[in-house]
Amino acid sequence: MRAEQMRLLLGNMGSSLLPTLAVASLLLYTLATPANAPGLRLWCAAVIGSKLFGCWDARRILRGRIGPWRAYRLQRWMLVLTAIDGAAWGALAWTGFDPASTANSILVVAVLSGIVGNAMSMLSPVLSVFAIFCVCELGALALKAWSLDDLPFRTLSLAVVVYFFSLLSQGRNSARAARAAIQLRFDNIGLIRQLRIESDRTRHALHAAEQANLAKSRFLAAASHDLRQPIHAQGLFLEVLARSPLNDNQRTVLASARAASEASADMLHTLLDFSRIEAGVIEPQIEAFALQPLLAKLESELAPQANAKGLVYRTRDSGLALRSDRGLLELIVRNLVTNAVRYTDQGGILVACRRRGAHAVLEVWDSGIGIAPEQQEEVFREFHQLGNPERDRQKGLGLGLSIARGLAQLLGHELTMASRPGRGSVFRLAVPLAAMPALSSSPSSASASALPARGALPQRVLVIDDDAIVRASMQQLLAGWGCDCRVADGIEPALMLARAWQPDMIISDYRLREQRTGAEAIAMLRAQAGAATPALLITGDTAPARLREARASGVPLLHKPTSPEQLYHAMKQACTGRGQCQQSNTTSADALHCG
Known part of the structure; x- marks a missing residue:
């Protein structure tokens, strides 16, 4: 703080050089008489010399470093220089003051009062330096006026003393303001430094998070690849085994093994869907198609899952035609319905569609556990699951809603949700209506339960x-x-x-x-x-x-x-x-x- 006060004070020194030269020269020209000319010339030289040395010394000091310990030595040095400067100005009252001339007296008093007032703006950052200047300059004027042994001049002497204390009070306020400004600057520097530190920490944390995310992605990719190899081979071996002679018990065991293999494959395919969205390799094929065949297909495939849990699965028939990618839209709704079945223990599932302006809004209602407001955005994050701390594989991987949102964004469809804990949830997907009704329904999918007749394969x-x-x-x-x-x-x-x-x-x-x-x-x-x-x-x-x-x-x-x-x-x-x-x-x- 002291070092900055001294830096501020020294920086102000140069601003008074030209005014000092002009005022001193003008006073010499105006006040000089045959009787006082030698003294005034000496005074003028002393004032100008003191100011020139002070400005040169200030520039010299500012070129170096002003540390805390040097600041106290500089303060003592400035007290000496300022006392000399103040005494030089105060000497005007002894060399140029003429009691017999009213104009002369007014000019000298006005100049000395103005000089000390101007000094407050330059020297007040260090109050002691300003005070010593006032004492030396105004003290010389007060002594001169008191020495004239005349009541008006002695009154002037007392007025100078009062003026000194008034200036000192104002100088203290100015010094406080300067300290406050310096302190504010220090605080700002500290805040900037802290912000830089926090910014560096944030940048490092972000970099670490990105690296961790990349490491996670690499690990998942490597683990997924290594897991896919034996599961892929297992599925092919099971197909070979299914074509060999088996008794009923062996076929039952084979069916269970196939079910386990298919469950593993479904989980890996879910990871694959997520990776394909991240990779950006899915290109939508937009077409107009009737919605009802898609709803019927989903009901035939997913209603048995709901029935197995004692849930009621209902679909409201719809005659609307949509404009979207048929396959991606099916996957979105399938994920939403599967998620609803997974988190509903009683009640039922409703899949419906209603027209809203130029869009159809597909809705999936459930009477499940519901989602708290603070979790309603989190459920769309990958691998985030509610109520599954033990990571039960029957509850999936926590990617269904993430995939649904990613595909909805890819298609430009708005996916929203509303939910109340303990009352259930509704997910809404807004899809553009087709300009014309679709002429054909979705192509029927081939049954996966058996291979078609052999033939047309390469030898x-x-x-x-x-x-x-x-x-x-x-x-x-x-x-x-x-x-x-x-x-x-x-x-x-x-x-x-x-x-x-x-x-x-x-x-x-x-x-x-x-x-x-x-x-x-x-x-x-x-x-x-x-x-x-x-x-x-x-x-x-x-x-x-x-x-x-x-x-x-x-x-x-x-x-x-x-x-x-x-x-x-x-x-x-x-x-x-x-x-x-x-x-x-x-x-x-x-x-x-x-x-």
Whole structure:
């Protein structure tokens, strides 16, 4: 504080140099007489010399660092210089004051009063320096007036003393204001420094959070990939087993094993849906379609789940036609209904649609546990679940609502909710109405319970995968379908095999050893054969970057775990030139799972 006061005081010194030169020279010219000319010249030289030295010394000091300890030494030094300057000005009362001339007396008193008043603005940051200047200057004037032994002049002397105390009081107020301003500046500097520290901490915390999120994504992608490999192979082995002779007890056990495998696959597909939204590889195909077939399909598939919990599932028939992506809209509503069934223990589920202006509002009502106001935004975060601290897998992964919101944003549809704890919830999705009624309903989906009749499959199939269990399961499954299947664990073995045995189809895992990809393997095999051999990519990756890379390859893509039905249909389509699942902007709910 003292150092800043001294810096402020020294910075003010230069502003008084020119006024001092002008006033001193003018007084010398005005007050000089033959009798007092030598004394006035000496006085003028002393005043100007004192001011010049003071300004030079102030600039010299300001060029250096004024630390706390130096500030106290500088204060003592300034007391000396200011006392000399004040005494030099006060000497005007002894050298230029003429009691016989009223004009002379008024001029000298006015100048000295003005000088000390002006000094308050320059010197008051350090009150003691201002006080010593006043004492030396006004003291000389008061002594001169008192020494004249005349009542008016002695009254002037007393008035000068009163003026001194008045100036001192004002100087104290000015010094306080200066200290307050300096303190405020220190506080601001401290706040800025604290803000910088907090900003750095926030930046570091944000960076750490981003790194943690990336690490989480990498971990989930790696874990998902590693889990998909054995589950994919398990599904294929179970299909091979189902085609072998089994007794009733064995078929019951097989059905349970298939159910467990499908449950695992559903969870992994949910993670895949979330990853595909993050990767931005879903391109909506907007069309006009009737809503009622979609509602009927969802009721036929999801009502049994509600009935199993003793819930009433109702759907209000609708004759509206919507303009959206049929498959993505189905996935949104499916997630909303599944979530309602999962968190409702009594009562029922209602799926309805009503017209509101140019939009239809799809509503999913439930009489479930409800959601507290502070949780109503949180439930849309990924992996966030209510009432599932034990992470019961039967309650899902906490991605359904996150996927629903992501797809709604992708389609430009507004998804909102209202809920009361203990009373239930309603989710509303606003979808544009179609300009014209849809002419056809959604195409019927093929049954997944059984494969279609065999035929039209390639005879020779080359499978490339670095996982031995996957190679074995694929070889057994394809052999059961009547294919001559050969396997390779990398690109070079596949190229060597294809030189003597030209495949009719290539099925390759996307991520191979040594940072190589299935897209690279297919391109090299096609170049070697000189023909565009039908091909499929199968991947267990869910990392957004990997999904974008695979999509850019232009080869139809399946995701592990792939069901035998999906594999069979993809092979048929690839052979007939219709297998463009990956690059044809597929957006249906099934396509999200199959690639």
